[in-house]
Amino acid sequence: MEALKRALRKSPEKLKLLTELVEASIDGTRDIFVNRPLNMANIRYIGFDMDYTLAIYHKQAIEELAFRKTLEKMVEMKGYPEQILELRYEAEHVIRGLLVDRQKGNLLKINRFKQVCRVMHGTKALKSDEYYNDKIDQSDLVRFVSVDTLFSLPEAYLFVLLVDLAEAGDLPGRTFAELYDDIRTCIDLTHRDGSLKTEIIADLPRYIYKDPHLSLALDKFIQSGKKLFVLTNSEFYYTEQVMSYLLDTDNLEYESWRDYFEIIVVNARKPAFFKESNPFYRVDEENGEDQPMQETSFDSKAIYSQGNYLTFEDLIQSKGNEILYVGDHIFGDVMRSDKDSNWRTVLVVEELETELRHTEELREKHLRIRRLANRFDKLHYEMHVYSSQLDTLANLSAPLVDDFNEAETKAVTKTVEELKTNLALCQKDMERTELKIQRLREEMSAHYHPLWGPLFHDHDEMSRFAVQVRDYASLYTSRVSNFFFYPTDRYYKSLRDIMPHDRWMELSG
Secondary structure, three states, X not given: OHHHHHHHHXXXXXXXXXXXXXXXXXXXXXXXXXXXXXXXXXXXXXXXXOEOOOEEEOHHHHHHHHHHHHHHHHHHHHOOOHHHHHOOOOHHHOOOOOEEEOOOOEEEEEEOOOEEEEEEEOOEEEOHHHHOOOXXXXXXXOOEEEOOOHHHHHHHHHHXXXXXXXXXXXXXXXXXXXXXXXXXXXXXXXXXXXXXXHHHHHOHHHHEEOOOOHHHHHHHHHHOOOEEEEEOOOOHHHHHXXXXXXXXXXXXXXXXXXXXXXXXXXXXXXXXHHHOOOOEEEOOOOOOOOEEOOOOOOOOOOOEEEOOHXXXXXXXXXXXXXXXXXXXXXXXXXXXXXXXXXXXXXXXXXXXXXXXXHHHHOHHHHHHHHHHHHHHHHHHHHHXXXXXXXXHHHHHHHHHHHHOOHHHHHHHHHHHHHHHHHHHHHHHHHHHHHHHHHHHHHHHHHHHOOOOOOOOEEOOEEEHHHHHHHHHOOEEXXXXXXXXXXXXXXXXXXXXXXXXXXXXXXXXX
C-alpha cells in the first residue's frame, strides 16, 4: 500500500482511489487464474506488451476506427465499389478464438478436439454438418486464419459482410480467399502507414481507457525489487504518446512513464523476437535513425528496437523462469515466448470480466443443468437395468416355458409387461430430460453470446481458444492492474490435474 499512501499525500483527489480499490479487490472478475505453478519470488524481470495489455482500448471506438480505415483503403487501393463505405461495424458479431476459412468464406468455432461446433457463412448460420467428420488442420495456414487478438475482430467482421455482398453478386470476380487477402492487406497498411495511429493519438481519451490502478500495480512490483521492461511491436512515436497518456499524470514519484521501466524495446517484431536473431538497435529520438546497439548492457535512459530474446537474456543476465512476460496475443506474446524462450507467461484476456459476470448470472441455471444431467445419467442406468432384466428373463424362461403352469406363465408375462412399461417410461423421461438440457444449454449459450456462445467452451467441451490459454499461459487475467491485489512474492498454485478415472474415488465415496 506504499504506492497508495504516496499518491494520497501527493493529491487529495487520489482519496477516491481507496474506495475504487476496495470495490475492485472483492470483485471475482478481477482474479488471477493459474494454469501452471508460478513462484513470483523467483521472478526478477517482468515484461509487458503495450497494446491491449498496458493500454486497454475502448472496444467499440477502436474497432470502428480500424473498420472504417480499412474500408477506405479497399476502395482507394483495391478498386472496391464505394457502396462498401456504407457498411457499419457491429462489435458483438464476432469473438476472439475463431478461425477464418478462406476457401469456403466461413467463420468457425472449433473445440479442443478440432471439431467444428459453429459455422457462419457471411451473416448466415450454417449447421456444423458442413464440416461433418472434418478435423480442422490449423497448420494449413493457407486455408485457415486465426482470429487471435482483439485487433483481429474488425477484419473478421468485414470478411463476414463482404461474403454477404459476394453471395448477392455485388462483388463479382473475387473469390472468398481474395476478399480476405484484400482485407488483410488494407488493414495492415492502416497500421503501417500511421493513418490509424495518428487518429488515435489525436484523441487518446476516446480510444484508450486510463486504468486508475495501473501505475499502482507497476509501482508495487518496483518497490518489491522487480525490474520491469516494455516489449512492444508498436513504433517509438506511438509508444511514447500512449504510455505518456497512461502514466505521466498519475502523481506518483515518477517524472515520466519511462521511469517505471528498466528497459524499453519498441518495434520488437514479435513473434520474430522469439524465433529469429535480429540485432538490437538504439533509437535516435531526434532524427529517427536507429543505430546498431554497441553497449554490453541496456541503458535505462535509452530506447531500443528489434532484437531477440537470447541477446536480451545475455544482457540482463537472467533467463527462462526468472522472466515473466505479460501480453494479449495468444500466438505472438504467449505461445512463442513459452515454447521458444521458456519465459513464464501471463495472458491478458480482457473479455474474461464479462465472461465471469455472465457465469455468475447463470449460476442457478448451471446448477439446474447439472441436476438434469445427473437425472439423465440415472435414467440411462435404469434403462440399462430394465433391459438387462428383460434379456435375462427371456434367456432363463425360454428353455422352461413348456414346463410352466398357468400361474407361472401369468407371473412371467406380468413381469415382462411391467419391465417393458418401466422401460418405455424411462425412455420418455430421458427424452424429456434431454430436451430440457438442450433448451437450457441454448438459452445459456445465447446469454454469453447470441452467435458464438461462451469464449472458453462450447457446451461441455473446451473451445480451441480455451485450450491454447490452458496450454501456453502460466497465468491469465483480465488486466495488468489485477496484480495490485496480490502479494508480489505470491506463489500461484494450480489446481491438481485430474484424469477422468481420478473421479472414481469421488463418485465411489
